[in-house]
Amino acid sequence: MHLKISALSAACTVFLLLIAALLLASTDFAAAQNSLGIGRPEQAIKPEGPFASILFWIQQKQQDFYQLMTGELKEIRADGKHVWLLAGLSFLYGIFHAAGPGHGKAVISSFMLANEVAARRGIALAFASAFLQAISAILMIVVLLFFLRGLGIRQGDVTRWLEISSYGAVTALGAWLLFTKITGRGSHCHGPNHNHSHDHDHGNHSHAPDPSMLEGELSLRQAWGAILAVGLRPCSGAIIVLTFAFLNGLYVAGIASTFAMAAGTGITVATLAALAVWSKDIAISLGGSTGRAENVHRVIEIAGAAMVFVLGLLFLSASLY
């Protein structure tokens, strides 16, 4: 049985790596520089393939809300009123923005597959990482505007450094997850939904003296790792809005908009994280008997960990390219 699992995880990993290679080859990921040479290293991508219409619709919605949001910001500069309206538009923009670009949702969802955590915790993870992205954006602009101005340090460069650090951290987190999953450390959390018996064959893998406690601490540390890894990379829309707002002295409006955006982003990512947990539970219950369910479970966790790792590598190589 152990052999079968290893073969399966190997197959999954190979499959994921293949898809990753394909993705990397066929997709124009955000290149290191944009067509102007100013601003964040980003390119918009023409929607193609079977999801083209959906992608295009999301893109249009993002742009509509972006235009409304920035339009409102200009009005606030003129009359100083309706910050709540800006916050509302930023919130909606955040919801659609997270459905588009961003590594957050992919990493958090994969993390949810890798770790047996309740949907509730996934939601907390999603919001925590979204808010950290907001804080990262605010800190970045404050430092650039008040401390480093005139030193020739460009926003695009700082964004790129933070991006590379974030992707590096995601890759490291993925490697760490893979290690703990494959070696069996932390693969047997005893959540309320999983009262499986332990009389089946465990092969070579043995339990630590107090596994649940150890695993609890381990997965908590890994959860913080995920929040930090994702949150390091500042929220892209927020950076542009903050730059304009802060240069015009609209500090409250800029910060309100950034946090509203983060709340919107959090909702989208949390939904996807919850979906990941939900589909994992279904897959496990489809596994049938306890022994088989256990196998399915383990394979999914390893696949999830592999995905965090592959995503990290993918984003990292794209940003270094």
Place this chain on the structure above:
Amino acid sequence: MTATNGLASSIMLAATGLVMSCVGALAHPHVFVEANLEVLRNDAGAVTELRHVWRFDEIFSATVLLDFDGNADGNLDSAELDEVSKIVTESIGESGFFTSVRKDGLTIPFIPTDAIMVDFIDNQAIMFFALKFEEPIDVLNKENFKISVSDPSYYVAMEIIDETAIQITGEGTACDVTITRPDFDLLLSSATTLTEEFFADPENADLGDDWKTWIGLECI
């Protein structure tokens, strides 16, 4: 059976995750430019030069200001503007100066400009430059002469508001200007039929002609 089930479900989950990460590659433009174009004609009425004037949106212009305002005086002086000019000339140059010219379906080359001039007026970055043609282009009675002003990577949304953004100057008879915008519904319905080979063709490597807005010129 276990193996098949497990593999099937993990593939399903992996696919879901990867589709989500594919979506991650998609972004909408964050830079908006109001583009104006002057088409210059010689004594014979042939087109010799294109003159661009681009006005950047205020939100993005704030980023330009923050990045290049070396003396932190809230404006860009000529040395600072030169710095912007150097960077954008190189980057926009690499993207074909966001300009495509077609006559009878053929790409018409132009001479790259040495410098894109930059100004900063009323909190907005303005860029202007001229592109000259090696040979004057005869546009008399030619219905297939068209120009596109667009960023192939779509990082910058180049917007031609209407016909008044196009000026025809110099000698020659009157010209009709028509602006043709892409039909996204049609393009999306055929998006799945675009093959690898289509994009492998360097002519089609960027946005693709169908995705661009075209300025058609019809001179009598």
